[in-house]
Amino acid sequence: MKKIVILDFDGTIADTKPVILNTFHRTFDAMHLPQHSDEEIAATIGLPLMEAFPVLEPMDKEKAAECTATYREIFEDVNREIGVPMFPHVADTLHQLHAKGCTLTIATSRGYKSAADFLRSFKLDDIITLIVAAEDVRHAKPDPEPVLKTLKHYHLQPEDAVVVGDTHFDILMGRNARCMTVGVTYGNGSRQSLIEAGADAIVDDFAEITEMV
Structure with a gap:
């Protein structure tokens, strides 16, 4: 059994895409910048805003x-x-994993306060014990730093972990840290992009992850 599950947030835990797209469009207007298509914006989800x-x-x-x-x-x-x-x-799945003894954490390009606020609103803050957010690392996804920092915090090894995410950024981050990776198809990335990134497993339903941990 894996000891730790390192989770992406946007597109993996929460369906933030409509809010993100709307916010980008309003930001372009506010900053007097040209508009971009939803597809172009969606392709940047997973990157820190400063890079997107x-x-x-x-x-x-x-x-x-x-x-x-x-x-x-x-x-x-x-x-x-x-x-x-x-x-x-x-x-339900996160509570099941927690009950099995898995440590649950977040590795996100979202800011810490925003991620923490969402977890509190979802009543997950009592079972997700660490958030590594955009401001916590020098090198964001797909660099392995968020995963390596998490493993160091818990004194664990790459083979102890599974990284779960919806985009190629997440899968590459996990692979670069030499961890098992699981891609979810219902988020912002495509099945093909997860395959091309080298995901060890791909699921259509988050509940399937319990079989892999």
Whole structure:
């Protein structure tokens, strides 16, 4: 049995895509930048905002920081308007894994406060014991740093862990850390992108993860 499950948040635990897309579009308007398609924006989900904005629109770090700050302000309003649900079977499955003795953690490109607020609202903060967020690492996904930092915190080895995520960024992060990886197909990435990234397993339903841990 694996000792620790390292989870992505956006597109794996929670269906944040509608809120993210809406927030990006409003941010482009607020910053007087050209609009981009939902598909172009969705392809950046999983990257820190400071990296996502320059991918979509050429800009320097100062402009990216301004866009990031504006995005975070707008995100709170959009989240209140639209709301973010968990994907089916996530809560029950996480509680089952916790009951089996698995340590549950988050490795996300989202900011710490935002991730922690969501976990509290989902009543998962009592079973998810660590969040490694965007500001906690120097090198974000697909670099292995978020996973390696998590393993170091718990004095565990790569073979003790499974990394679960919905995009190739998550799978590559886990593979670069030499961990088992599981891709979920219901999030922001495609099945093909998960296959090409080299996921060890791919599931259509989060509940299937209990069979792999």
